[in-house]
Amino acid sequence: MLARVLTVWAATLGVAAALLSPTAAAHPRQDPRGCEPLASTTDCLLPFPNDWFTRADPTAPTGRRVSFTADMLPRNATGTSADPTAWNRSDGFSPGSTLIAQVPDLDLEATGAAPITDIARSLDPSAPIVLLDAETGERWPYWAELDANATARDRRALLIHPARNFREGHRYLVALRRLRDADGRVLPAPEAFRTAAGARLPRTHPLYPRQRELRPVLRRLERGGVDPDGLHLAWDFTVASAQGLTGDLFAIRDDALRRLGTRAPTFTVTDVVDRPVEQDPLIAREVTGRLTVPSYLDEPGGPPGSTLSRGPDGRPRHLPGNTQVALFRCEVPRSAFTTPSRPALYGHGLLGRRHEVAAANVKAMAAEHNFTFCATDWIGMAEEDVPSVIAALRDLSRFPTVPERSEQGMLNAVLLGRAMIHPRGLADTAAFRAPDGRPLLDTGHGLAYDGNSQGGILGGALVAASPDIRRGVLGVTGMNYGLLLNRSSDFAPFQQVLDVSYPDELDQQLVLQLFQMVWDRGETNGYAARLAEDRQVLMHIAYGDHQVANVAAEVEARTIGARLVTPALRPGRSPDRTPYWGLRTVPADRLPAGGSAMVVWDSGTPSPPLTNTPPSGPAYGHDPHADPRHSAAARQQKAVFLTTGKVIDVCGGLPCEASPVP
Known part of the structure; x- marks a missing residue:
């Protein structure tokens, strides 16, 4: 499967390299109003995630709404700005957000920060990095590391990973204190932070608006046992709500099931292949077909590269007449011809296809334990989506095509599953009956x-x-994925595309976390x-x-x-x-x-x-x-x-x- 992915990747990378020269310099960093002023960095979004980039919104479950501008987001190597629309639908940041900061000369071992091998240390009263739930006062566990992929010390990110996801809808406070270099010297706090954290500023001071938002953070940290003296940096961020994370998928699911009512989903069996035992001792019958489901994507038939169709309120909607054809494949074990088999969905691997349901291990599971497995392509993250994935790595604006089409793919699987267990679904066809008419699927469990x-x-x-x-x-x-991509051998070919598109290594870490904000929905x-x-x-x-x-x-x-x-x-x-x-x-x-x-x-x-x-x-x-x-x-x-x-x-x-x- 991975070999097929790499073949498509190799062909597409040639196009990417032609458009984005690996020697091209990143577009000069803009410094628009609205960039975080507290840190000594030219990167607008750092530290990240950060409520400085949200606005009050009484209609949002969290009371906040992400408010990026195009100039705030990383530009690719051609200088192309990203469209922030998909991100600005969020009422907070990912519950799995990796926190990113830039601290020149930081040495985590000398600082005593909790490493991946000793997460418990993150909860020590004297820990140099503190994550605090602003609502409950609970200290949150994490591990900290410096980006090992960075080749330039001055562009090396400090990465703080939550050891369990942050609570949905909660606000968290971050405190960095007594950070040290390799010689054990305490690193000075950024001048802007020292100013904002110090004496009250006049309203005319450029940092006054930031101080006004920072002061409640410092007071809450102090109540949580974090002395404001000695702070290197502090900020806060809000985690997206359950509605913000799951609302799109649950909305299209609920609408599709409402349209379906008590009926079985619409499907057509296109082929039935009975295999003699000499050819396949485990699987007696292979059934393939087409499932027709409502499409909530913005192009007819929902091809790769499409995104959810949305109404004026920003919520997903079904365009009249738009349908999606989900191809499926089922493997019926020999045991089902003696005792009806249990229906099960199978989910394929990275950028794969439904045909992986015929893999040796899936056949063995089916035969040994009397399951009939059916699978459909997980569109959005299927083989046909490889060009869209690469396009997303080249241009942040294209990334919503991956998770939003994946949500349609999940809906397709939901309806395939419903067809498997509905009394008038697949089980009601000759394809899922023995020659004597006995059912091959047990729809009652x-x-x-x-x-x-x-x-x-x-x-x-x-x-x-x-x-x-x-x-x-x-x-x-x-x-x-924002956590695991750097750690996956599968990502190596795609990393090459990212290296060409976003050559700055600190930008890459931001891009991965920006991806995750919309990937959460899929x-x-x-x-x-x-x-x-x-x-x-x-x-x-x-x-x-x-x-x-x-x-x-x-x-x-x-x-x-x-x-x-x-x-x-x-x-x-x-x-x-x-x-x-x-x-x-x-x-x-x-x-x-x-x-x-x-x-x-x-x-x-x-x-x-x-x-x-x-x-x-x-x-x-x-x-x-x-x-x-x-x-x-x-x-x-x-x-x-x-x-x-x-x-x-x-x-x-x-x-x-x-x-x-x-």
Whole structure:
């Protein structure tokens, strides 16, 4: 699958390189009114995220609305400004926001900031970086790092990652204090911050408006135990509300289901292939077809590059007559011809296709545990969208085409799932009946979901959005592309496009976090709180995964309240001071147990880097990304969870291990 992606990428990169010369200088930074004046930086948006870039809006659930101008946003190498419209719909910033600041000469070890290996240190009373919930006064856990990808010391970002997502709709305060250089010397605070944090300024002073907003932040920090003396920098930001994050997808879902009523979705079976046992001992029948669903995209048929159609109020709307054709493929196991099979959706991998439902591991899962899996292309993040993804990396303005088309892709999957379980849906056709007329689908036990890689990352959002899925398996999963892209070996070819388009490394970090603000609407990062409320998921993690960073899964598990099945790893396997800090646990000898859970599968791969870089090269050995799904024990655990909601021990009370897949 990745080979196909790279082939398309290579052809497209040639066009990108011709348009954006890698030697082109970035457009000179504008300094419009509205840039953050507190920090000693030429970067308008730093520190980020930041309520300085919001305005009061009584119609927004948070009372705030993001208010970027084109001049504030990073320009690409051709000097093209970004259109801020999609971002300015937000009533706050991403709940998974990585905080970005620029602190020249900063040394985090000398400063004593919490590293990725010791998150607990972030909550020490004397921690040099403090994140504080302004409403509750709760200190928030994080780890801090300097961008290891930066080649220029003066353009190296300080990155502060929340160890679990910030609460939706809450405001957070950030304090940096007693920051030090490599020699242990305390770094002086930016002059503008010292001025704004000092004596009251006259109204005519240029920093007066900023001081007026900063003073309540300093007072609240002081009540939270942070002495204003010694501060290097402080600011605040508001997290987007649940409505702001999920409103678009839930709106198109609700409208589509209202239009559907009690009917089954409209579909056509286009082909039925019965396979003799000699050809395929696991799958007896392959069914393909076309599902017709209402399209909420702004172009007829919703091709790659389209975005949601919106009314004057900015909300998604259906253009009369606009439909989307979702191609689907189903694999019916031989066991279904004896006992009707359970219906399940399968989510494919990175920029892949529905045909991955015929992968060996999915066939094995179907045959061993009597599931019929159906899949449709996850448009927005499917193979046909590769050119749109590359266009988004070349121009920030194009990025909404990725998550907004992905939302339509989720709706397509929701309706395919409804067709699988509706009495007059797929089960009511000859394609899903045995020669003697017996049904091959059991529509009485609900719908399951199983996805791997991208299917795990986006799948959490689908599980949260579908009214028919109560339980799902998220294989080799994580969330928050803004966190994991730097850490993924899959991103390497796309990083080359980003290097050409946004050559400044500090700008790249801002671009990734700006991506995430709108990506939240189309991946699990924006729906994690919904999973925590009323859905159950089983997360399968490959230790040392080269493609989906383990830290992205750990943040997800903390956020949704998934319990870690222990023992997770052999003693000494992890470099962390407290492996899997902050996760609730359930010992293997207390299984079976209900609720969401995370199981770590270890193939012996070396531990991943402690920096925001991918585990590439011989030192990191075998990529275990595909190993869990090829384990019969893992498939058994998945099947029991999907059918009963219980997590069982399949590893004999020991850490789970998976054999490396060649």
